Amino acid sequence: MNRQAQAAVLFLVGGAMLHAGTTSLYLRYVKAGLQPLLLAAGAVLIMAALATVWYDLRRYRATRQQKGGGEAHTAPDDGHGHDDEHGDDDGHGHGHHEPRISWLLLLPLFALILVAPPALGSYSALRAGTALQPPLAYPALPSGDPVPLSLVDYAGRAAYGHGHSFGNRKVEITGFVALDHGGTPYLVRMALNCCAADAQPVKVGLSGKLPPVLQPDSWLQVTGTYSARQAKDPVNGGRIPFLDVVEAKPVPTPKDPYDESWNQ
Secondary structure, eight states, X not given: OOHHHHHHHHHHHHHHHHHHHXXXXXXXXXXXXXXXXXXXXXXXXXXXXXXXXXHHHHHHHHHHHHHHXXXXXXXXXXXXSOBSTTTTBOSSSOBOOOOGGGGGGGHHHHHHHHOOOOOOOHXXXXXXXXXOOOOSOOOOOOSXXXXXXXXXXXXXXXXXXXXXXXXXXXXXXEEEEEEOTTOOEEEEEEEOSSBGGGOEEEEEEEEESOOSOOOTTOEXXXXXXXXXXXXXXXXXXXXXXXXXXXXXXXXXXXXXXXXXXXXX
């Protein structure tokens, strides 16, 4: 691509990054904590595009002034019949054209701007092993009954703390539904380390008072009590704790569908 086309691509990439960073769209790609870096990178790309255009305009005006002043301007030859000022000439009056296929690089940008990709769901969750790790500590639970917890927090306390921190209190967790090949229902959140490319599932098995119909990828807010039942993840053998469901109700997909609490 020529310099003007490069500037246009830089401007579009930077604009797309700013668009994603100033809306909730960026949460489909990276964790919330990276928003400032995403915005900064978008601003830098736009500034680079504007600087490229300014540099080209300045060079063009300088060339016009030299020609207007009657000064002979001879561009250095590169040894192959091409000069610096007219880099697109082949020495025979024919210009070189950039491959048109290079403009296909813009397609991902339009996809980013026009199409919001769905968050990873049950298909990915059932094909990856649980990312659940032993918690470093078990902070005191917040007040209330039921206790609102992240799915990752409940899973860690249930799988490795054997439910001692719960007592007889109910808990409330939210996630999307996944059904394995045997029909066992799981409530899942995809845990992020950096971005959606490294997302891994944390799974909680559901037992007790379940809805008559469970639709994969639908989001549920589940209230229940600790269950001592555990299963092994068939993918990596990790622990999958269970929750005895008392009540389950559908909820809209959250603004941030990923869970970042597992590595904080």
